[in-house]
Amino acid sequence: MISRRAQHEMRSDLTKFFSSFFREYEQKTTNGMFDLSIGNVCGIPAVEETLLTALKHVGQKVSRLTKYPGTQGYFPLNQKIAELVKRETKKTVNPEDIILTNGALDGLYQLFYTMCNPGDYFYYCSPSFPYWSPADKAGVKSSVVVYKNPFDYAHTYGSIFQKKVQQNKLIKLAVVNEPHNPIGKSLEPEQIKILRDTANDNDVQIVLDEVYRSFAPEKKWIGESFDNAVMVDSFSKRFGMPGLRLGFIHAPKEIVPYVRAGMANQVVGMNMLTALVADSVLETALTTNFTKFIAREIARRQSKLDNALRKISSYGVVTHRPEGGIYRLLAVDELVENNKMDALTVCQQLEKHHVKAVPGIKLFADGTDPVRSPKILRLSVGGEPHTEEAGEKIVEAIEEIARGS
Numbered sequence: 001m002i003s004r005r006a007q008h009e010m011r012s013d014l015t016k017f018f019s020s021f022f023r024e025y026e027q028k029t030t031n032g033m034f035d036l037s038i039g040n041v042c043g044i045p046a047v048e049e050t051l052l053t054a055l056k057h058v059g060q061k062v063s064r065l066t067k068y069p070g071t072q073g074y075f076p077l078n079q080k081i082a083e084l085v086k087r088e089t090k091k092t093v094n095p096e097d098i099i100l101t102n103g104a105l106d107g108l109y110q111l112f113y114t115m116c117n118p119g120d121y122f123y124y125c126s127p128s129f130p131y132w133s134p135a136d137k138a139g140v141k142s143s144v145v146v147y148k149n150p151f152d153y154a155h156t157y158g159s160i161f162q163k164k165v166q167q168n169k170l171i172k173l174a175v176v177n178e179p180h181n182p183i184g185k186s187l188e189p190e191q192i193k194i195l196r197d198t199a200n201d202n203d204v205q206i207v208l209d210e211v212y213r214s215f216a217p218e219k220k221w222i223g224e225s226f227d228n229a230v231m232v233d234s235f236s237k238r239f240g241m242p243g244l245r246l247g248f249i250h251a252p253k254e255i256v257p258y259v260r261a262g263m264a265n266q267v268v269g270m271n272m273l274t275a276l277v278a279d280s281v282l283e284t285a286l287t288t289n290f291t292k293f294i295a296r297e298i299a300r301r302q303s304k305l306d307n308a309l310r311k312i313s314s315y316g317v318v319t320h321r322p323e324g325g326i327y328r329l330l331a332v333d334e335l336v337e338n339n340k341m342d343a344l345t346v347c348q349q350l351e352k353h354h355v356k357a358v359p360g361i362k363l364f365a366d367g368t369d370p371v372r373s374p375k376i377l378r379l380s381v382g383g384e385p386h387t388e389e390a391g392e393k394i395v396e397a398i399e400e401i402a403r404g405s
């Protein structure tokens with residue numbers, strides 16, 4: 001018999017979202033296949049070299065692994081992260097106010113758990129990262145805007161928040177992810193202002209999901225607009241090391257002990273092996289152009305993909321070149337309507353043309369009304385160095401669908 005608890009948590013089952021690649025990864029990659037699916041950042045030789053050096057370095061510190069980690073993190077790493085944040089944002093942060101987490105996903109869960117009571121609501125939009133999963137596990141409900149046109153995000157996310165907060169006093173937390181996964185755009189200044197004022201007036205905690213910050217264009221950092229925001233960040237994207245499962249939170253001083261306690265109660269402290277590797281990686285990153293190098297590679301892949309995708313707008317596919325991030329969204333509503341198919345079939349057609357993408361249905365929480373949701377595919381350039389060739393294949397597949405062949 002399955003317990004009620006298990007049934008409840010299955011609503012937030014992330015295995016559907018992330019698929020079963022614990023098998024796929026060990027299989028030989030099919031030759032000639034372009035992987036624009038899951039949001040890995042990989043295939044960058046410099047990352048693997050740095051990781052190898054870090055692992056050798058950690059080999060000299062094995063005695064550290066024979067003791068429990070502290071519940072406070074690993075202070076040398078906290079110090080380096082503080083330095084990294086300062087370089088990227090110009091904001092001075094205290095290493096004591098950084099909490100190491102098991103990836104940004106765990107950081108998000110800790111925040112839902114710490115900042116909300118069961119039955120409270122949080123605000124986010126769809127399509128986006130599956131925030132509903134860690135929120136649901138913490139007993140927090142969704143106040144979600146499902147965008148029929150996902151590209152409306154940049155000029156409406158704040159205004160819709162304002163309306164939702166007026167109607168629902170149980171909204172206690174709002175997530176802002178810049179540049180946004182999956183459209184790769186940043187909020188318009190007016191929308192940021194509305195978000196900030198509404199949050200301040202109604203005591204809503206703003207959580208900035210900053211995992212793509214290093215892939216953002218160099219302009220004003222969104223954090224400057226929010227005095228009391230909590231920031232969630234990660235090694236997964238910026239350092240191309242999602243396998244490390246290292247995330248970090250920066251929170252205002254008065255909140256830090258509560259988030260730390262939540263972490264400590266769950267896992268005692270960070271996995272020390274991960275912390276030591278990350279510490280060594282940061283040593284490199286702070287003395288070289290390592291992160292800039294990764295960001296440039298991602299920008300190169302985006303621009304190559306864009307060269308090819310410019311050709312598909314005439315086939316009923318709406319897609320905009322992202323300002324940053326690793327994703328590219330294709331809205332195929334018109335294409336699927338004209339050809340009496342669904343977005344999943346478009347994905348399957350792409351696969352026949354050797355391109356793996358993520359169908360929109362994977363991006364929406366269970367129970368999202370299909371009529372309200374857009375017909376979309378999400379592409380990621382993070383795991384695919386050959387994006388121009390991949391883009392050409394996508395164009396071929398879309399042309400074929402549009403011709404009805």
Ligand SMILES: Cc1ncc(COP(=O)(O)O)c(C=O)c1O
Nearest residue numbers: 039103104105129181234236247
């Ligand atoms: C917007 C966003 N936030 C958070 C995460 C989770 O990152 P992590 O791998 O550090 O758990 C992801 C991963 O894809 C993401 O896209």
